[in-house]
Amino acid sequence: MSRLLAAALTMVLAAALAVGAAFGIVALLDARPAQPNTPLVTYEQAGQGS
DSSP: OHHHHHHHHHHHHHHHHHHHHHHHHHHHHHHSOOOOOOOSOOOOOOOSOO
């Protein structure tokens, strides 16, 4: 019975660690400032009509 309890506690601890790591990663990604959305290449508009 003690092996079953140890296995169950290990699974609960692993799940809690995975959830904590996921929340930590999301918090770190949200903490980064947004990058400006500027294009590297721009094209001039062609005149209408031919």
